Amino acid sequence: MARWVILMCLLLSIVEARGRRNGNVFDVRDYNALASGNTDDTKAFMSAWKDACKTEGKTTFVIPSGTYMLNPIVFSGPCNGQITFELKGTLTAPTNNPSSDTTWINFRYLDHITVNGGGKLDGQGTSAWGRKNGNPLLMGLGFAFVNNSNVNNIQSVNSQNAHISMYQCENITLSHITITAPSNSPNTDGIKMAKSKGININDVHIATGDDCIAMITGTKNVNISNVYCGPGHGISVGSFGSNTDEFDIQDIYVKSCTFNATSHGVRIKTWPTALTHPLKASNIVYEDITIVDVSLPISIDQEYCPSNKCGKKVSSGVKISNISYRNIKGTSKGDVAIAFKCSESNPCQNISLENIDLKRKRPRRHRTLKNLCFNVRGASRGIQEPKACW
Structure with missing residues (x-):
C-alpha cells in the first residue's frame, strides 16, 4: 500500500x-x-x-x-x-x-x-x-x-x-519601481530612453550615480509623475546634438516630482556642436516640482561638455523652445537657482517661468541666490525668487 x-x-x-x-x-x-x-x-x-x-x-x-x-x-x-x-x-x-x-x-x-x-x-x-x-x-x-x-x-x-x-x-508604462545605486557609481542612469514614444513613468524611486531619468535622441510624448530622485543628476533631456543622425526630443511632461540632494533638478543639455540638419527640443513642461538641497535646480546647458573633451567649442545647433516651468519650490545648496546657457546662434525661445520659489539651504553672508541667463528669450509671472532674468 x-x-x-x-x-x-x-x-x-x-x-x-x-x-x-x-x-x-x-x-x-x-x-x-x-x-x-x-x-x-x-x-x-x-x-x-x-x-x-x-x-x-x-x-x-x-x-x-x-x-x-x-x-x-x-x-x-x-x-x-x-x-x-x-x-x-x-x-x-x-x-x-x-x-x-x-x-x-x-x-x-x-x-x-x-x-x-x-x-x-x-x-x-x-x-x-x-x-x-x-x-x-x-x-x-x-x-x-x-x-x-x-x-x-x-x-x-x-x-x-x-x-x-x-x-x-512605444506605449510602455513603468510604475512602482525602486532603483538603487551609490551616488559615486559611474554611468548608472536609472531609466534611459531613445527613439521611443508614449512612455509613462510614475511612482518610481531612483537613487543612483547618474541621471535618474535620461531622455535622449528621438524621445517623444513622455509623461513622468511622482518620481523621487536622489541621489543622482536629476531628470534630463539630453544630452544630444553631437551627431548627424539624431532626432528631435519633444512633448515631455514632468509633474509632481521630488529631487533630494541631487546635482541637478530639471535639466536640458546639448553639446556645443554645429549641425548640418535642424534639431530641436520643444514642448517640455515641468510642473509641481519639489527641490530639496539641490546644487542646481533648473538648467538649460547648451555648452554641455563633460571632462572638457569637446575640442573646439562652437555654438550649439539645437533649437530649444516652448519650455515651461511651473510651481517649483524648495532649497538650493549652490549659488545659482536657474542657469540658462543657451546657444548664441539659436537662442532659447518662449521660456516660461511661473511661481518659482527657491531659497538657499543655508544663507551665506553677502551671497544671495541668483539666476544666470544667456541667449534666452522668455516671460515670467507669479512668484519669482530669485528674481527672474527678464
Missing part, C-alpha cells in the same frame, strides 16, 4: 510539472534552474522562454523565490501570446561579462509583455565598476522594439551601467 501511495505521488508530480510546462504557466524550476546563486541558470531560462513564447493566449513565465545567476540573455519575440514575466526571486549578473553584449536582461521584438512580481535584479556593480579591461559593463534591463507593455513592482540594485533602457519602444 505504501509503495502504491509513493508511486501515485510521483505520477502526480510529473503530471503537475508537465501541466505547468504544457499549459500557460512556465516555471524555470521545471526546466532545471537551480537557484543556487552561483550556478549559471541561463540555459534553463532560455528553454522556458522558448516554450512560453510559442504558446498561444495569456502566458506566465515564472521565476520563483531564490537567487539565479544569469549571463547576458535575450528574451526575443515575436511571441504567439501575451506573456507576463513574473520575477519573484533575485537575478544576479556576472561580475565579469563573458560576452561582448552590452545589456544583461534584454527583451526584444515583443508586444504586450508585462514584467512584475516584486523580485530583484542585482547587477553586482560594486564588483564591476572598477574594471577597466575586458568586455563592456552591462546595462541592467533592456527593451528594444517593445510595444504596449508594462513594467511594475520590481527592484534594480547596483546595475553596472544604466538600470533600465528603452530603444525604439
